[in-house]
Amino acid sequence: MKKTLAILLSLALLLGSLAGCQSGQKPNSSQGTSTPASDTTPPPEADPGPEEATINVIYHPTIGGSTAIAPAVTQGFFEEQNLKVNLQMYTSGPPEVAAMVAGQAEFGFIGSGAAWLAFSGQVDIIALDNIALTEQIIARSDAGITTPADLKGKTIAVQEGAAGYTLLLVALQENGLSINDVKVLNIANDNIPSTYNDASIDAWAVWKPAANSLAEALGDKGFVLADNQTYPEFAFPSTWIANKDYIKEHPDVTQRFVTALTKAQLYRAENPSQACAYASTYAQQATNELTAQLPDVIFPTGAEFKDYYNTDSFANMLGNLRATQADKVEGELAISDIYNDTFVKAAIGELVG
Numbered sequence: 001m002k003k004t005l006a007i008l009l010s011l012a013l014l015l016g017s018l019a020g021c022q023s024g025q026k027p028n029s030s031q032g033t034s035t036p037a038s039d040t041t042p043p044p045e046a047d048p049g050p051e052e053a054t055i056n057v058i059y060h061p062t063i064g065g066s067t068a069i070a071p072a073v074t075q076g077f078f079e080e081q082n083l084k085v086n087l088q089m090y091t092s093g094p095p096e097v098a099a100m101v102a103g104q105a106e107f108g109f110i111g112s113g114a115a116w117l118a119f120s121g122q123v124d125i126i127a128l129d130n131i132a133l134t135e136q137i138i139a140r141s142d143a144g145i146t147t148p149a150d151l152k153g154k155t156i157a158v159q160e161g162a163a164g165y166t167l168l169l170v171a172l173q174e175n176g177l178s179i180n181d182v183k184v185l186n187i188a189n190d191n192i193p194s195t196y197n198d199a200s201i202d203a204w205a206v207w208k209p210a211a212n213s214l215a216e217a218l219g220d221k222g223f224v225l226a227d228n229q230t231y232p233e234f235a236f237p238s239t240w241i242a243n244k245d246y247i248k249e250h251p252d253v254t255q256r257f258v259t260a261l262t263k264a265q266l267y268r269a270e271n272p273s274q275a276c277a278y279a280s281t282y283a284q285q286a287t288n289e290l291t292a293q294l295p296d297v298i299f300p301t302g303a304e305f306k307d308y309y310n311t312d313s314f315a316n317m318l319g320n321l322r323a324t325q326a327d328k329v330e331g332e333l334a335i336s337d338i339y340n341d342t343f344v345k346a347a348i349g350e351l352v353g
Contacts, residue, residue, distance in 0.1 A: 058108030063293040070278035072264035081256035112236040113163035116325040127240040131298035134208040135167040139225040143202040149175040154202035164205035258343035302352040
C-alpha cells in the first residue's frame, strides 16, 4: 500500500513539473497570438518625365547649320527631353522662314543673311548658334576691281536676302555705297559656282562651301575681294528661330528643345572635330571637308554663351545686324519684340550655372 502511494505521489509531482514548464513557454501564432499586418502600400512610382512631344526642325547642310543638331540627335540630348524630332534640310533662310510661317516647322537654323525676316516679325529668334566667317566676295580678275569701292556699277551675283547678301551690304556701306549703286543678279547660292564662266558677272557674294567651289572653278581668274574678317567690327551671327505662335502655345516643349540644343552646342564647343564627324551625314559633306571649315566659324563656349545671354551682348549684336539690313526690314520692331531670351537664359542657367 505504501509502495503504491509513493508511486502515485511521484507521478503527481512529475505532472506538476511538466505543467509548470508548459506554462513558461512563449506562446506561438498557432495559439491565437496575432502578428502585426505587413505594409502592402506600393512604393511611389518613378517620375515618368515630360510627355513625349513631336517637333519639326529645320537645319542647313553647313558647318554651322548641322554641327549642333547632329550631336543633339546622336548623343541623345533630344531623347533626354522626350522629344521626337523630324528633321528637314533647307539650304537658305528665306524659303525656310516661309515654311515655318506656314506651320510646316516649329524651329529652324538661319544664317545672318536671313535675319531680316525675323526683324520684320515673321519669326522669333530664340538662340545664338555661331559667329560665321564663311562669307566671301569673290571678284573676277579682269573686271577692273581692286577694292570694294570698285564694285560701283558692277554686276554682282548673290542670293538676295541670304548670308552673302549681308556681307555685300556691309562692304558697300563701309565704302560709301549702297545696294542701289550695283546691279544685283539674284541667284541661289548653290547655283553660283556654275556661273563662273558668265562674263557678264563681275563679282559674287557667296558663302561656303559654294564659295570654295566657285574659287576652284575660277582659278587665277578670280580672287577674294573681302570676307567676314575684313570687317571685324561687324558680327555675322547665325541663329535659331521659332514659329511665334508655337512658342506661346507650347513654352514647355520650347524650353526642352532649347535645353537639348544648348547642351549640344556646349558639346560641340568642346569637341568640334567629333561634332563634324556626327554632322557629316546631315551636311552631306565628308568629315574632313567639315573640319577644314572650322577656322571659318566661331562656336561659343559655355562661358561665352552665358555672357552673350546675361548681358546685352547678343541683343546688341542683333541690333547692329538689323541696322545693316535696314533696307530689307519691314516695320520698326524693337529687338526685344523679336528676340525671346527666356528659354536660353533658363538653359544656360541649368547647364552652366
